[in-house]
Amino acid sequence: xxxxxxxxxxxxxxxxxxxxxxxxxxxxxxxxxxxxxxxxxxxxxxxxxxxxxxxxxxxxxxxxxxxxxxxxxxxxxxxxxxxxxxxxxxxxxxxxxxxxxxxxxxxxxxxxxxxxxxxxxxxxxxx
Amino acid sequence: xxxxxxxxxxxxxxxxxxxxxxxxxxxxxxxxxxxxxxxxxxxxxxxxxxxxxxxxxxxxxxxxxxxxxxxxxxxxxxxxxxxxxxxxxxxxxxxxxxxxxxxxxxxxxxxxxxxxxxxxxxxxxxxxxxxxxxxxxxxxxxxxxxxxxxxxxxxxxxxxxxxxxxxxxxxxxxxxxxxxxxxxxxxxxxxxxxxxxxxxxxxxxxxxxxxxxxxxxxxxxxxxxxxxxxxxxxxxxxxxxxxxxxxxxxxxxxxxxxxxxxxxxxxxxxxxxxxxxxxxxxxxxxxxxxxxxxxxxxxxxxxxxxxxxxxxxxxxxxxxxxxxxxxxxxxxxxxxxxxxxxxxxxxxxxxxxxxxxxxxxxxxxxxxxxxxxxxxxxxxxxxxxxxxxxxxxxxxxxxxxxxxxxxxxxxxxxxxxxxxxxxxxxxxxxxxxxxxxxxxxxxxxxxxxxxxxxxxxxxxxxxxxxxxxxx
Numbered sequence: 001x002x003x004x005x006x007x008x009x010x011x012x013x014x015x016x017x018x019x020x021x022x023x024x025x026x027x028x029x030x031x032x033x034x035x036x037x038x039x040x041x042x043x044x045x046x047x048x049x050x051x052x053x054x055x056x057x058x059x060x061x062x063x064x065x066x067x068x069x070x071x072x073x074x075x076x077x078x079x080x081x082x083x084x085x086x087x088x089x090x091x092x093x094x095x096x097x098x099x100x101x102x103x104x105x106x107x108x109x110x111x112x113x114x115x116x117x118x119x120x121x122x123x124x125x126x127x
Numbered sequence: 128x129x130x131x132x133x134x135x136x137x138x139x140x141x142x143x144x145x146x147x148x149x150x151x152x153x154x155x156x157x158x159x160x161x162x163x164x165x166x167x168x169x170x171x172x173x174x175x176x177x178x179x180x181x182x183x184x185x186x187x188x189x190x191x192x193x194x195x196x197x198x199x200x201x202x203x204x205x206x207x208x209x210x211x212x213x214x215x216x217x218x219x220x221x222x223x224x225x226x227x228x229x230x231x232x233x234x235x236x237x238x239x240x241x242x243x244x245x246x247x248x249x250x251x252x253x254x255x256x257x258x259x260x261x262x263x264x265x266x267x268x269x270x271x272x273x274x275x276x277x278x279x280x281x282x283x284x285x286x287x288x289x290x291x292x293x294x295x296x297x298x299x300x301x302x303x304x305x306x307x308x309x310x311x312x313x314x315x316x317x318x319x320x321x322x323x324x325x326x327x328x329x330x331x332x333x334x335x336x337x338x339x340x341x342x343x344x345x346x347x348x349x350x351x352x353x354x355x356x357x358x359x360x361x362x363x364x365x366x367x368x369x370x371x372x373x374x375x376x377x378x379x380x381x382x383x384x385x386x387x388x389x390x391x392x393x394x395x396x397x398x399x400x401x402x403x404x405x406x407x408x409x410x411x412x413x414x415x416x417x418x419x420x421x422x423x424x425x426x427x428x429x430x431x432x433x434x435x436x437x438x439x440x441x442x443x444x445x446x447x448x449x450x451x452x453x454x455x456x457x458x459x460x461x462x463x464x465x466x467x468x469x470x471x472x473x474x475x476x477x478x479x480x481x482x483x484x485x486x487x488x489x490x491x492x493x494x495x496x497x498x499x500x501x502x503x504x505x506x507x508x509x510x511x512x513x514x515x516x517x518x519x520x521x522x523x524x525x526x527x528x529x530x531x532x533x534x535x536x537x538x539x540x541x542x543x544x545x546x547x548x549x550x551x552x553x554x555x556x557x558x559x560x561x562x563x564x565x566x567x568x569x570x571x572x573x574x575x576x577x578x579x580x581x582x583x584x585x586x587x588x589x590x591x592x593x594x595x596x597x598x
Contacts, residue, residue: 019395084387
C-alpha cells in the first residue's frame with residue numbers, strides 16, 4: 001500500500017498534463033499521454049498501471065473510445081473520465097456497462113479524484 | 128320533371144284526339160242528318176243543296192277513315208273548311224230556314240284548340256261576317272229561298288225541328304266530349320302535378336335538412352380549425368422559445384468545454400500553489416492565502432455558471448420517477464430556512480387530491496427552488512410567501528405568491544430569457560428562471576407569471592399528472 005501506484009492520465013492539453021503531475025506526484029506515480037493512441041502504446045509498456053484517467057474530447061479518439069480499447073487488453077485497470085462537458089450519452093453508456101468506474105468534471109476536485117481512486121483500488125483489492 | 132313532360136305529352140295527344148272525336152261524331156250524326164234531309168228531296172224535289180251536303184258528308188267520312196294518317200293541320204283546316212262550306216251553302220240556299228248554322232259555333236271551338244288565338248279570331252270574324260253578308264243578300268232579295276219552300280208552312284213542319292235537334296246534338300256532343308276530355312286530362316294532370324310538387328317539396332326538405340347538417344358540420348369544423356390555429360400559435364410560441372433554448376444548449380455545451388479546460392488549468396495551478404505554500408512557504412502563508420482564496424472563489428463561481436449552463440443541453444434520457452411535490456416544496460423550504468426566517472412568513476395550502484407526477488426529482492427541486500429564491504429576493508424587508516397546490520383536469524397547479532417588489536410589465540416578457548436579471552452584478556446570473564422554464568418544458572409543464580409592481584408576484588406552474596381521482 002505504501003508503494004505508489006502507477007496512474008496514467010491522458011489529455012490533449014499539455015498544461016493539464018503538467019499540472020496533473022504536479023498535483024498528484026506525491027500520491028501516485030503519474031504517467032501522461034497526449035492522445036488515446038499514445039496512451040495505448042504507453043499501457044503496453046507499463047502493464048503495472050492500475051489507474052487510467054482520460055479526458056473526453058480529444059482529436060482522433062475520444063476518451064470513451066480509448067478506454068474501450070484499453071479495457072480489452074487490460075481489463076483489471078480502473079478507468080475514469082475527466083471532462084469539461086456535462087455527462088453525455090456515450091459516457092452514461094460506458095458507466096452503465098461498467099467500462100468506466102466514474103466520471104469527473106473539470107475543473108477537477110483534488111479530493112474527489114483521490115477518494116474515488118482509493119475506492120476503486122480498495123474494491124480492486126477485494127476482488 | 129319527366130312526369131310533367133309526360134303529362135304535357137298527354138295534353139298534346141288529347142288535342143289530336145279531340146279532332147278525331149269531332150270527325151267521328153260529325154260523320155255519324157252528320158250522316159244521320161243527311162239521311163233526314165233526304166226527306167226534303169222527297170217532299171220538295173231535287174236541289175243542288177243535296178249534292179253539296181252529300182259531298183261534305185262523304186269528305187267528313189273520308190277524313191274520319193284516314194284520320195290517323197293525316198296531319199293535324201290538314202284535318203283542322205279541312206274540318207273548318209267543310210263546316211264553312213256546309214253552313215254557308217245551307218244559308219245561301221235556305222236563308223233563315225237553314226238548320227246547320229249552329230255549326231258555326233264549332234269553328235272558333237275547333238280553331239282555338241289548334242290555332243293561335245289571333246288566327247282563331249280572324250277565322251271567326253271571317254265566318255260571322257260571311258254569315259251576315261249572306262243574310263244581307265237575302266234581305267235585299269238578291270238571294271232567294273227556293274220557291275217550293277213556303278216559309279209559313281215550313282216552320283209548322285216537324286222534321287225541321289228534328290234536323291235542328293240533330294245538328295244541335297252534333298255540336299253539343301262534340302263540345303261535351305271535348306270538354307270532358309279536357310277536364311279529365313287536366314284534373315289528372317293537376318293531381319299528378321300536385322304529387323310531383325309534393326315529392327319535389329319532400330326532396331327539397333330532405334336536401335334542406337342535409338344542407339343544415341352539412342352546415343352544422345362545417346361550422347363545427349370551422350371551430351375545430353380555429354382551435355387548431357390558436358393551438359398552433361401557442362405551439363409556435365413554445366417552439367420559438369424551445370428553439371432558443373436548444374441553440375443555447377449547443378452553445379452552452381461548446382462554451383462549457385472551452386471554459387472548463389482553462390478553469391481546470393487555473394484550478395490545477397492553484398491547487399499546486401496551495402500545497403507548495405503549505406510545504407515550502409509556511410512563513411508567507413498569511414500573505415498568500417487570501418490571494419489563493421480569491422482565485423479559488425473565482426474558479427468556483429465561473430464553474431458554477433458553466434455548470435448551470437449545462438442545464439440547457441437536453442437530456443431526454445434522465446430517468447422519470449414518481450415525485451411528491453409537497454415533499455419537494457418542503458425540502459426547498461428547509462434549504463432556504465436560513466434566508467427565510469425572521470423575514471418571510473410562509474403559508475402552505477396543499478391539496479390532498481390524488482395524482483401521479485412523473486419527473487426527475489432533482490430537476491423539479493431546482494425549478495421550485497429557483498422560484499422560491501426569487502420570491503425571497505423580491506421581498507426586501509418583511510413579507511409573506513403563499514404556496515398552493517391543486518389538481519385540475521389532469522394538471523397539477525402550483526402557485527407561489529409573494530408580497531415582494533413585483534415585476535414590471537416589460538420585464539415580465541423577458542424574465543425567462545437566459546442571462547436576463549435585474550439583480551446587481553454578481554448577485555444573479557439571470558439563469559434561474561430560464562433554467563426553471565426549461566425544466567418545466569421538458570416535462571410538458573408551463574410557467575406563467577402575474578405581477579404588479581409594489582404589490583407582488585404570483586408564479587403559476589402547471590405540470591401534467593395522471594391517476595387523478597377526478598371524473
